[in-house]
Amino acid sequence: MTVxxxxxxxxxxxxxLALGMKRHxxxxxxxxxxEARLRLFKAIGWLLLLATTAACLMLWPxxxxxxxxxxxxxxxxxxxxxxxxxxxxxxxxxxxxxxxVAGGLAxxxxx
Amino acid sequence: MNGSLRQSxxxxxxxxxxxxxxxxxxxxxxxxxxxxxxxxxxxxxxxLHQSTASDDTMDLAWQTxxxxxxxxxxxxxxxxxxxxxxxxxxxxxxxxxxxxxGGGRNRGEQAWMDAGSGEVLTPRETRGGHFLYRFHFELYGxxxxxxxxxxxxxxxxxxxxxxxxxxxxxxxxxxFFTFRPGKGQRSWLDAHNASxxxxxxxxxxxxxxxxxxFMVMLMPWGIDAAYDGDRRAFFDEAFPRSTEAPGPxxxxxxxxxxxxxxxxxxxxxxxxxxxxxxxxxNRENARIRISVEQDVAISGRRRGGSPTQVFQGSSGDLxxxxxxxxxxxxxxGKVYNVMTNLHLVRFADPVVRLLFFFSGLAGSAMVATGxxxxxxxxxxxLRRQQPGAALKLVNGLNxxxxxxxxxxxxxxxxxxxxxxxxxxERSSWEIRVFFLVWLVSxxxxxxxxxxxxxxxxxxxxxxxxxxxxxxxMATTDSHLFSAAAWRLGALAGFDLICLLLGALWGYTLxxxxxxxxxxxxxxxxxQPALAEGNT
Amino acid sequence: MSxxxxxxxxxxxxxxxxxxxxxxxxxxTATAALSVGLPMSRMDAVITASVLSFLIYSVxxxxxxxxxxxxxxxxxxxxxxxxxxxxxxLLGPAS
Numbered sequence: 001m002t003v004x005x006x007x008x009x010x011x012x013x014x015x016x017l018a019l020g021m022k023r024h025x026x027x028x029x030x031x032x033x034x035e036a037r038l039r040l041f042k043a044i045g046w047l048l049l050l051a052t053t054a055a056c057l058m059l060w061p062x063x064x065x066x067x068x069x070x071x072x073x074x075x076x077x078x079x080x081x082x083x084x085x086x087x088x089x090x091x092x093x094x095x096x097x098x099x100x101v102a103g104g105l106a107x108x109x110x111x
Numbered sequence: 112m113n114g115s116l117r118q119s120x121x122x123x124x125x126x127x128x129x130x131x132x133x134x135x136x137x138x139x140x141x142x143x144x145x146x147x148x149x150x151x152x153x154x155x156x157x158x159l160h161q162s163t164a165s166d167d168t169m170d171l172a173w174q175t176x177x178x179x180x181x182x183x184x185x186x187x188x189x190x191x192x193x194x195x196x197x198x199x200x201x202x203x204x205x206x207x208x209x210x211x212x213g214g215g216r217n218r219g220e221q222a223w224m225d226a227g228s229g230e231v232l233t234p235r236e237t238r239g240g241h242f243l244y245r246f247h248f249e250l251y252g253x254x255x256x257x258x259x260x261x262x263x264x265x266x267x268x269x270x271x272x273x274x275x276x277x278x279x280x281x282x283x284x285x286x287f288f289t290f291r292p293g294k295g296q297r298s299w300l301d302a303h304n305a306s307x308x309x310x311x312x313x314x315x316x317x318x319x320x321x322x323x324x325f326m327v328m329l330m331p332w333g334i335d336a337a338y339d340g341d342r343r344a345f346f347d348e349a350f351p352r353s354t355e356a357p358g359p360x361x362x363x364x365x366x367x368x369x370x371x372x373x374x375x376x377x378x379x380x381x382x383x384x385x386x387x388x389x390x391x392x393n394r395e396n397a398r399i400r401i402s403v404e405q406d407v408a409i410s411g412r413r414r415g416g417s418p419t420q421v422f423q424g425s426s427g428d429l430x431x432x433x434x435x436x437x438x439x440x441x442x443x444g445k446v447y448n449v450m451t452n453l454h455l456v457r458f459a460d461p462v463v464r465l466l467f468f469f470s471g472l473a474g475s476a477m478v479a480t481g482x483x484x485x486x487x488x489x490x491x492x493l494r495r496q497q498p499g500a501a502l503k504l505v506n507g508l509n510x511x512x513x514x515x516x517x518x519x520x521x522x523x524x525x526x527x528x529x530x531x532x533x534x535x536e537r538s539s540w541e542i543r544v545f546f547l548v549w550l551v552s553x554x555x556x557x558x559x560x561x562x563x564x565x566x567x568x569x570x571x572x573x574x575x576x577x578x579x580x581x582x583x584m585a586t587t588d589s590h591l592f593s594a595a596a597w598r599l600g601a602l603a604g605f606d607l608i609c610l611l612l613g614a615l616w617g618y619t620l621x622x623x624x625x626x627x628x629x630x631x632x633x634x635x636x637x638q639p640a641l642a643e644g645n646t
Numbered sequence: 647m648s649x650x651x652x653x654x655x656x657x658x659x660x661x662x663x664x665x666x667x668x669x670x671x672x673x674x675t676a677t678a679a680l681s682v683g684l685p686m687s688r689m690d691a692v693i694t695a696s697v698l699s700f701l702i703y704s705v706x707x708x709x710x711x712x713x714x715x716x717x718x719x720x721x722x723x724x725x726x727x728x729x730x731x732x733x734x735x736l737l738g739p740a741s
Contacts, residue, residue: 063409068463068466322700330674
């Protein structure tokens, strides 16, 4: 089930990266961001993508893990792109809910 | 890069993308299916589904081959694994080896055996997932070499499109989260960009590795230069094979039981036995090779041997233990291995396979959105005029290559269940159904008006794909609500993916069929700024 | 894009030929030259060169379209092709 956690972290990471961009930030949160906030979100986004990589490394041997990271990120990124315009609120809530659920599953014995 | 050149690059991308897109979409879709070609084949041979492995499976296979092929020159037993529940038996009949038509090694005779009872199974005649897999890189009914070159040219173009796209459209990296819905051409452009850019690593890997798999065909000049035209010498060096000739068969002699030997090998490598090969079975010089499953390391050799033990057949003495060895490869050799292993998903992990399957779907969508974008753009340029013959032709071809192909694949699966099992040339009939449905969809697409045509074809594939699990239920005992389907996973997975994809087509149908928002606001759709979009 | 002028079309056609055929000639000769020229074992050199060949081809195609003038596009492909061909001829296996 760690794969779900990896996917969830990737999703949240990408959402944070989107929040680190001015236009998407306004779209998602409805207010003008400060430069500092944008930088903060970008940093969190990249950190979460690092966490995705770490989760992949737990799942697979090194070479395969590194190859799977971009594939995982792609697979969660595509739904995100289509959620942003249609269901921005859902996109935002998934960003905190998914890692919690996936983390719970991973800890709760299914991993 | 100056303006006019950017324009010529865009022109090249648009037109060759359109022409090759029809081919690429078929390559992507059938290639995506090929990730599950063994599962598809299994689903299409329901006669194998009840087979269950037991402790006796190996002995049963041993006895069955002893019964049906006692005089054979060699035996080859593939034991059940996670992807196939039945035992595959192969043997070379006694006598001189007949060269296979069209070259290559003669694969001899073949039979399936029930792993639990030892009974020889006769599955319905079908090409299974293999047909779609072969179509992916050599089409069908076209001279193999031509088809492979054609597909490689399309792949090469896609590689160039990827690299040049990155260079020309650097700005799409900046806002690739952008999707502007309900704006006709703009939305298609966004969808095309998003799926292309985000999945860029996957697309790059899949195209480059696709070319690498045909490296010797496409680019033999390095071999020719370094080996002075002697390609055989290169292959012998690159893929060394044991050249030990089997020698003539000895006097008849009984062989020892297979069970203890297999146990010894499984214990030695701490893995289950996957394959047993026998040279000169039932002779005094019989040799038994027992191999276990092998994990493929990502940079490992594509044709690496499995860990194997060789035994003397009549005495059961251990002759040789072959450890898995990783031949040291140069950096680019490793790149080759990584790329081709990824392309072929040579990993046991089912999660990896599923993720690749979804990536393949996304790739198919990328090509398809590009083709729809072409039509959308020109429809918008028309304003109020009637679409010309060229636009109609392109639209019909788009329909055939997207919804038509999906209808054809669905019909291929349905035909597998619905055609009588005793039908002569049954596997050819399945393929005929595939092409017939494809042809009908092309004719339909050319005759029907644009939007109506799409709606009708989407409706057909929605119904067809959603119906597949029910057809399965009506015709087999290993359907979604049976224990067998869940025991094997692959069978339940097949039906579930059909439902999932059917639902996806249904959702698309619903989006296309409902009234368009920009029809209510006609002024917005014709803003001049939207007409000049950069493709 | 019907607005493209005839001259541009001619240029695109010429560049396309340079890209597709010239690019192949370049990558073929470059692969051959690397195969005989790289300081590794014969097989490793062949594999290295062949794996890189598609990258060379892509770069050649992009060069053909990215160059400022058509003449430069052709020259940029023809000259390296000739050089690589000469290298193969010089270093090729003595048989």
